[in-house]
Every structure is written in C-alpha cells, then in structure tokens.
Amino acid sequence: MSRSNDAGHFFQTTEALATSERKTAKASNKRGKPIKLPSKILAARADPDNDACIYVAEAAGEIKRVNVDTGEVRKVFAQGVAPLPSLAICTHSQSVFAGCWDKNIYQIRLWDRRLVRTLQGHTDFVKCLLSTTLNGKPILVSGGADATIIIWDVEFSKPLHKLKGHTKSLQALAIDPRSVYEGTGIDAGFVLFSASSDREIRRWHISYCGAREFSDSIAKPILAHDTSVYSLCFDSEGDLWTASADKTAKHLVRTRDWEADTVLPHPDFVRDVVVAERLGVVVTACRDEDVRVWDIASGDLVCAFSGHFEEVTALVLLGKGSRVASVSIDGTIRSWGLTGQEIASYQEELKREADGLDAGEGDVQAKQGVLTAEEEAELAELMDDDD
Template identity: 65%
Template sequence: MSKSSDAGHFFQTTDALATTERKAAKAKNKHGNPIELPSKVLAVLAIDDGSVYVAEAAGEVKRVVLETNQVKRISSPAPAPITSLALSQATNTLYSGCWDKNIYSIPLVNSRSGTKQRLTGHTDFLKCLLATSLNGHPILLSGGADSAIIVWDLNTGKQLHKLKGHTKALQDFAIDPLNIPEGSAEPGDSFVLYSASSDPEIRRWHVSLDSAYELPESLDKPILGHDTSVYRLRFDSEGDLWTASADKTAKHLVRSRDWEADTVLQHPDFVRDVAVAEQSGLVATACRDEEVRVWDMSSGDLICTYSGHFEEVTGLALVSGGRQVVSVSIDGTLRQWSLERKEMARYLEEQKREEDGEPETDPAEKSEGGMLTAEEEAELAELMDDDD
C-alpha cells in the first residue's frame, strides 16, 4: 500500500486548514527580496564583506552574498540540524554547533589550521557558540541543551573549562564590553561572560585561560529581567543589555539601575532575537508570529512591522553598517529590511496600498517632479518624526 506525506491527505481541523492556506498565500510575497534556501534556517551570522553565513536544519552551512543573492555551500552536510555559528578571526575558521552534540570546524580560505576539527563534550545538542581570544589565544565557548558551558582551546581542540549553573538549556552568550580594552576587539587576560538559558536567570562568569567560575554576585543575585526563557543577549555601547524572551517581550536592562528594565517592547508571541542599531537609534526584533519589528531605542515606540516571512523568524543580523537587518526563518528564506526611516515609511505606505487593494504607485507619479504631496509629507512626518 502506498503512503503519503501530503498534509492534505490527513484529517485537519478547520483552524489548521486555515493556517495552511494563509501561509501558502503569504509564501508568494516578495517582501524583503527573499533568498530561498532548501531547508529551515536556524541561525545567521554576518561578516564584514557583505555576506552572511546561515545554518540549516538540513545540516548544511551556506554563505550568502547579499548584493548578488549568490548562495554557496561551505561545508559537508552534518548528520543533524545546525543550530548555531561562530567565526574565529584568530584561526579564520567557522564553527557550527549541531544537534548531534558535536561542534564542527570549517576552515575558511587562507585558514592557518586548514584542518577540520570535531569538538565533542556536550551530552545534549548544541544551542549557542561564541568565539573570542584571551591574550591572543583563540578560544570557543559553547552552550548546550545539557545546561553546560564549555570553554575550548582552539589551538588544541581540548576543553579548558566546563561550567554548570543554569538548570535548563543554554540559549545565548555575550561578553561584557566593559572588559575589553579600549581600541581592542578582543578581551585581555580575562573577561566576564553573561549567559542566558531556558530558565529566566541571566548569569555571570569570570573566564581566563587558567580558571573559570561563576561570580559571587551572580550566585547571590542572578539577573532576573524576564519571567521565562531568555533567547538573546545583546550589549549596547553603554554596557547595558538588550534581551529577547519567551515572555513575549524584548527589554533594555540598565546596568546602573541594577539591571532594571527601563524599556519593554511588547510582542504577541515569543521574541527570538534582538538587534541593536545604535547609529540609527533603532532596535529590531524577531518574533515567532512571523514578523520583524523595528523600534525607537529611546522611546520604545514601534516604527515599522515588516511582514514577509510565513513561518517563525529565528534570527537577525545587522549588515551594511547597521543600515539594514537580515532575517532568517523556519520558512527557508533569508530577507533584507531597511533601517532607513524614509525607506520604512515607504514600505508602510505600500503595505497600506496592498491592504486596500490599490495598485502599486510609481513614486514619480505622486506629484509633479516626483515629490510627495503635502498630505503625504505630513503622514510621513507623523510616522517617522524626522530622518535625523
């Protein structure tokens, strides 16, 4: 007897059918200049040459050149989904964390090592990676669903330290920028690591080549800015934290106020990622409701909601000097969104036309000389305030 995997051949509720139809219709949209990939995209990492690396559920890592939409596979397929990526500048090697509990190294062009490594030490699948160095010595930090943090020596591929403190799966890491010497991109002989997990506690650790331990203030009083899982940690230039959580908020936690939240960005579903574009005074968030939102950093006002993905948005990366944000999704697409206020206003205007069923208008036909009408200028001013 033949078997079918077509969902249409199985019993489905009315709600499930409606959701399937909605997503099928939405999948046809071209918002954000979608670049289609063959499987679910679970992580994205931007690099300085106008490209991003993406991690796929099919076990592959690909490099995407944003200007040309060129997609190139850079690794042999892993035996399970790739969940996380980290780039070591010191060794010119990309590291990928996998559901099979291993970390795979991918030597890049002109890599010093030129050899592939497999780092084995976690007892459950990988969730997050962070590459850095201590006094020029390359290290990698990994977090797993086993709630463990491992510090790896990238010269030898061996473990330096294994840290336990969280009670649930690790989700993200961030190095305290106040530990990084002025004018340097890397820490000196030690740093403080902030970690987030599927429990609501943000913990702090001292890490050096010789030792690693949880700080006494973290043991006594972990940072509790959320009610449940914290998916992302991002520091701003002031040393404050921006966080994304399953409690349906992104928050700005202020160091000088003992990590009190002074900005709370409410969402209708889990917030998977947050990206801080300080030069533009903006924060972008990725939500399980398929949307990418852009907020004003100072006021917390919602400026723009980008609709294009038709499944959960899993990650964000700032590109073009913070003038754009790239989003990736379970829907297998990568999309690019402007963080220029005029472009966001233009997008909102076109979205309104689509909703109203009006044809797209050529900007040159708006008024004589291609300028906006006074009424449209007023609407833009109200939406965006100004473009400074």
C-alpha cells in the same frame, strides 16, 4: 511503502488547515527580496569580510554563505546528518563553527571549506556558540541543551573549563564589552553573560587559567524575564538588550543593577534582538513571523516588517547598521532597510497593497524542510524550549 511529509496527507484540524492556507498564500510575497533555501534556517552570523553577506545554518545540516544583494548562495559545509542550530565566526583562525543536534561542534576553514576538527564534549544539542580570544589564542564558548557551558582552546581542541549553574538548556551567550581585559598574562580574560530556559542570566569571570561565577550571581542571577531568554545584545553604553519567550524584549540598565527601563511587548515569543544605534532603533524577531523596529529613546513601535510566513529565528545587522537581514523557519533570508526613508517606502508599499493597487505575484507553495514528521516535532519542541 512510501512516506510523505506533505501536511495535506494527514488529518488536520480546521484551525491547522486555516493556518496552512494562510502561510501558503503569504509565501508568494516578495517583501524583503527573499532568497529561498531548501530547508529551515536556524542560525545566522555576519560575514566579517563582506558587509553584504551572511552565513546561515540549516536544518538540513548545511552551512551556506549568502550575498543578500546579489542572491548568490555558496555551500560552505554539508554535514547532512542533523540540524545545525548554532554558528560562530572566528576571524583569528578564519573558521566557522557549527553546533549540531548530534552534540558535536564542527570547525570549517573558510578559505577552502575544509572540515578542520570536531569538538566533542556536550551530552545534548549544542544550542549557542561564541568566538573570542584569550592570550592571543582563539577561544570558543559553547552552550548546550545539557545546561553546560564549555570554554574551548581551539588550537588544541580541548575544553579549558566546564561551567555549571544553569538548570536548563542554554540559549544565548554574550561578552560584556566593559569587562574585556586582554593581554598575554594570566589575568587576561572577560566576563561572560549566559542566558537559559531557566529564565536566569548568569555572569562568569573567564580567564585562560580559570573560570568562576560572579560571587553574587549564584545567589542573585539577573531575573528580568518570566521564562526562557533567547538573545543577549550589548549596546555601546554597556547596557543589555534581551529577548524572551515571555513575549517581551527589554533594555536592562547597568547602572541600575540591570533593572529594565524599557519593555517592548510582542504577541508571541521574541527570538532575537539587535541594536542599530546609529539610527536610534532596536530590531526584534518574533515567532509571529514579523520583524519589528522600535525607537530606542521612546520605546515606540516604528514599523513591523511582514514577509516571512514562518517563525523568524535570527537577525543580522548589515551596512553598518543601516539594514537588517532576517532568517526564518520558512527557509528564506530577507533584508530590510532601517532608514526613515526606507521604512516610509515600505509602509507606502503596504498601503498600495491594501488598496488593491498591486497585482498578486501568483501562488508559491511554501517548501517544507528535509526533516521527517517526527523530526519536525522534535525541532518544534527544541525551538519552544521554555519550561
């Protein structure tokens, strides 16, 4: 018996049909110079060796290195069993780590694309990864849907510490840049910030020999949002930018005990936030398919880049913060210039389109991912984990 993943072969409501038609029509647009991949893109990281390249992880279980300037795509890893929702690049070991739905973490060597090892320790999806060093050794931090954070000694493939405190799925990890005290002694370490679907942002002292939560964090975690916190990003002042399912991105000020002094409202979940300080802007990715640029000083919306036809899942700054790459469930990678001149050019292009001066470029059907209908529903539940 044949099976189909074509939505048109199933009963759909009028609203669902209208949404499908809108997305199909929007899929033909060329804004952001789209590079199309065969399945949904769930995570992205900058290539530390090439400012025009990013690494992406797909629902098809593959990792690819993509040059956003040339469109060149190189396959790095093909696990092929389950989606890969998280990535981290380790420059120390020249490796890429991928967290998977199968609860494993895969380490792939970049120069020969060889699978080096598989880390096993989580009891549910691996949702977020972060790479750093301790005592000169490569360390990996992982957060799972099992509400557990694991600190890994990469060299010996073993967990150093398992941290419990959150009550729901981990969503984001970040190292406080003001806390890093590197060295070769037992005191070398850093402070880790973690965010979860329980809406809490917690802080942890991490060293090679031990890990503990801030003394006041258990009783008083940072509660800046009403629901899931999806992204954490520190700026050069040591302040924190956050993105949440409560439809806001916020600027939390360190000297005010992480009080929010800027709130950026969105029409839907905010999936990611990055700060391009050289240009004085912060960029957010939203489930409504747009990439927004905001003025840091005023909090005013500068521009909304519209091109994706499905939820935007991640952002990567390129060109020393002069542009941003966005990736999406629609399987495309797009890049957007952040300078005043490039934003003005984009807005002029939109005006020409609105005035009917630009001819359409033909209908291009939005390709679906490689998942079954049941897996599509599970992916949607995973991405929308905000209760």
